[in-house]
Structure formats: structure tokens, C-alpha cells
Amino acid sequence: MKNPVVIIVAGIILVCSFFVFTHTGVFMRGYSTAKNALGEITGPVLRVIGKPFELVGYVFSSYFNLIRTNKENEVLRSRVDVLQLQNQKIPELEQENRRLKTLLNLMEQRPKTMIAARVVGEDVKNWFKCIIIDKGTNHGVREKMPVITSRGLVGQVVDPNRLVTKVMVINDTSSSVDVYVDGKNTRGILEGTGQTLLKLKYIRKNDEIEIGDRLITSGKDSIYPKGLATGIVTTVNLNKPGIFADVDVMPFNNFKRLEEVLIVKR
């Protein structure tokens, strides 16, 4: 081995990171300092870079919409083509306007309790489901604050930095939300699967639940306030062995297409 010192240092870092993983106090402090220092660089870059890529996303989604239109209606294709070229920016602005209006309505209901934020990025690993927003501790964001849109629940703040914040989305495998079936006396735990659909756990086979039922937060997990819409039941399988039913839930939000969110202050 040419450089045993480096190997020893690497070994020490490996052991330290292992202790950080197990949340050992002394190691966590040093780790936080290093992470915050690098966060000071990535935060502003992410906020700046996020802006032009919204346009890229818009162009990309427009392209796919165009293909679908082609398939559905050949006659209208050329017309849609021309109109889209002419009004490339207008529909996006109108859409944004509509979205922002609904957010504003939501904020006006409780003006001091919400922070509006824009989504600037997502998790670099597809193992975890997390989004990055452009508001941080400077704007009053704190850990475990619920994040919502006008459609319903998005997730909770997990790692607020000075300028940007990571939000764990409810379809992450580490996410659990205590929910009620709207209008029925059925309660369960909504867990993320890492995929689009969520799983509603601990619903007994004789509980009142059917396809199309809406789920709302119960407020009993002390993270999410009561009454937030979370999703709609898409599958109820009673043929599974055991006392609990297998229930799939489709969230109201499309987490890949979020642009603005609201953080609920607590």
C-alpha cells in the first residue's frame, strides 16, 4: 500500500460516519457543521438554477401533451400546434396565476400561519422521496412543519437549511400519516411505498371503507393538523390473509409536478 496514512484516515472517517448514522451526539455536531458549511454553497446555487429549469419542464411537458393530442385527434393536431407555438408562454402564466390564486385564498384564510415556497429541486437519489423548496430557517421554516398545497397534503419539513429546505413527501418509505376516512368512523395509518400509490395500514376487514373514499388527516400524530385532504382509496383487497385489509391510496397531489407549496407554521 502506497499511502497507509490516507487509508487510516479513510478508516477513521468510515467509523465516524457509522456513528453519525447511529446518531451519536459528539459525531453529529461535527457532521452538522460540515453539512451546514456546504449547504451555504449549494442553497443559493439551487435557488438560482431552479428558475430556468421550470421552463425546461414546461417545454418537456408541452411536448408530451402534443404527442397525446396527436394520437387522440389527428384533425386538431395542426391547429393545436400552431396555437401552442403562438401562445407558448400564455398558458403557463395562466396556469401559474390560477395556482397562485388558490394558494393565496388558502393563505388568506390563515395569513400568519403559512409560508409560501417554490419547489427548486428533488432528491438526487430515487431511493428517497423528497423535494427541496426555496425557503429556509431564515424565513421561519422549522423541522416537522407540515407542507401542503390547495389540493392536499404534501409532507413534512425534515431538514431546514438557512436558504433551502428538504421536505419529505408522504410517499417516502419513512413517512406515516394518521388519517380518517372522510365521513366514516375508520382510522388508519397512511404509509409511503416509494412509488406513486400509498398504503393504508391497520384497516380491519370489517371496517367501513370502499373505493373512492377520501382520506383526511386526523391530527393525532402531532405533526399534521386535522382535516387535510391526503388521497383517495383506489383498491380495497379483503382476500389477504390476516385481520387487516390491503388498501391502496392515490394521493391528491402529483409530487413530480409540484411548483408552489405552503408550509404550515406551528
Added chain:
Amino acid sequence: MIKVSVYAAVGLILTILESSLLYSLPIEFFKPDLGIPFIVYTSFFLGPREGLITAVFVGIMQELLSAAPAGAMIFTKVSIFLLCVFMKRKIYIDSRYSFAFGCSGAVLVDSFLFLSLSLLTKGQSNDFGNVVFYAIPNAIFTGFVSLFIFSLIEFLNVRYLDRQ
């Protein structure tokens, strides 16, 4: 040291771009690990010290832009660096294609190490299904992207940095 700083800066920019750009595009299945090619390159072609610095930097950077548990990414990236150091005399990287194979293998090792770490320390892993599901697509896509990263690094070396 200048080389490492340049590579680290390029890696940082690419990873931030990945975080921003891929959110705007409906791509979920293929997500390259843009840090691994830099770790493999520095460990194989520069030296252990440079490789270690890159590994730690990439590890912290990925933890910053991901909901990964604290310490997990540093652990896996430093382990990959150590593997690269030990395999340096056993694996011969002579082209960008063998480099891409090396990077794909490193992504698989990364997934395996993360799962092992989670299972060893916590006794369970919520992300088990997800990590296994995405391991091979991620490895293939990272291998593909590392072809371009290798060319980019070589271009930087020839054009702006001294070739050693």
C-alpha cells in the same frame, strides 16, 4: 490539488443540475449517481489522498441534496473509495468503456452497502424494496453517463489542466 478542486466543483454543479433538472422532467426510473464517476476517476488516476477528499465531498454533497439518513452517503462513498484503492492493481481501466463498467459496479456496491448499513444498525430497512428496485437501472444509467463524464474530465485535463 487544483485538479481535485476542479473535479469537485464540476461534480457539485452536475449534482445540483441533476436535482433541479430531473424534477422538471418526468423521469424517475433512471437517476444517475453523478458523484461516483468522480470518486472512481480520482481514486484510480490521481491518488488515494485526492480520492478520499472527493469521496468525502461527494458524500456530504449527496446528503445535502437527499433525504438519506445522516452519515449514510459518506459511509458508502468512502467505502467505494477504499474498494477502488484496493482494486487499483486488479482492475485495469484503459478506456472510457471500462471506466463506465467500473462506475456501474460501484453504483451496485453503493446500493448494497447502504442496505447492509441500514440492516446492521437498525435491524430493518424501510427502503429495502426501493433500493433493490432502482439498483440496476441506476447502475446502467450511471455507466452510460460516466462515459460522458470521463470524456469531460479528459477534455478538462487536456485543455486546461496539466496531464500527468
